[in-house]
Amino acid sequence: MRISVVTIFPTYFSGPLDVGLIKRAIDAGILTVDLHDIRDHGLGKHRQVDDTPYGGGAGMVMRVEPLFATLEPLAGSHRVLMSPAGRPLDQATVDRLATVDHLTLVCGRYEGIDQRVIDACIDEEISIGDYVLAGGEAAALVVIEAVTRLLPGVVGNPDSVAHESFRDGLLEEPVYTKPAEYRGLRVPEVLLSGDHARIQAWREEQRRLRTRERRPDLWERFVAGSDS
Numbered sequence: 001m002r003i004s005v006v007t008i009f010p011t012y013f014s015g016p017l018d019v020g021l022i023k024r025a026i027d028a029g030i031l032t033v034d035l036h037d038i039r040d041h042g043l044g045k046h047r048q049v050d051d052t053p054y055g056g057g058a059g060m061v062m063r064v065e066p067l068f069a070t071l072e073p074l075a076g077s078h079r080v081l082m083s084p085a086g087r088p089l090d091q092a093t094v095d096r097l098a099t100v101d102h103l104t105l106v107c108g109r110y111e112g113i114d115q116r117v118i119d120a121c122i123d124e125e126i127s128i129g130d131y132v133l134a135g136g137e138a139a140a141l142v143v144i145e146a147v148t149r150l151l152p153g154v155v156g157n158p159d160s161v162a163h164e165s166f167r168d169g170l171l172e173e174p175v176y177t178k179p180a181e182y183r184g185l186r187v188p189e190v191l192l193s194g195d196h197a198r199i200q201a202w203r204e205e206q207r208r209l210r211t212r213e214r215r216p217d218l219w220e221r222f223v224a225g226s227d228s
């Protein structure tokens, strides 16, 4: 898979792309990430990429020319704008994006980008939640990380991405590892029992309890789904 990132801060990505699972995917040739600096197409001596908003108001807006110049060569890829006004990201969207051959993630800054860029050069807008970031870079990293762990060959045991929170509409159960007791804190007895049927039943119950308690929105959908 190839992911192109369009940003005024390409160095933002140096650290995160160079550790853990993403680094492994890049080293293995499963993932390619290329960074496109909008400022390379900035205007004039100062390589300007933003300007004051028409109609007045606070802040600056990213201009059309540098963004068109950066995005035109990426036509043919699936071009996603990171935006608080986009569709909220969820696991189903991540699953879909992980099947795309060439994904482009566009990072806004300031008050956002001129609407004409969105109309002409963007296929989809995605938000990572109902809060406002200073720029789309952190949001793009969220997408890159969530997508990368789904690419075949990246996570050693495919079961660990098949069985996890949100896959079937439930949160994951609590997990424990050694030692069985630490400062009086004990691992639930059932997990030490070796009784796989009981363990399975306990896990299932925990997933339901947690989801009902913590995410009534997910729980409602889960219950509605199992009825139909």
Ligand code: SAH
Binding pocket: 081, 082, 083, 084, 085, 106, 107, 108, 109, 110, 111, 112, 113, 126, 127, 128, 129, 130, 131, 132, 133, 134, 135, 136, 137, 139
């Ligand atoms: N004035 C805009 C916010 C701009 S924030 C508004 O009120 O909607 C600057 C940039 O950060 C945006 O263009 C977008 O690329 C990114 N951004 C901010 N919050 C985001 C979010 N929740 N999800 C995805 N991208 C976000």
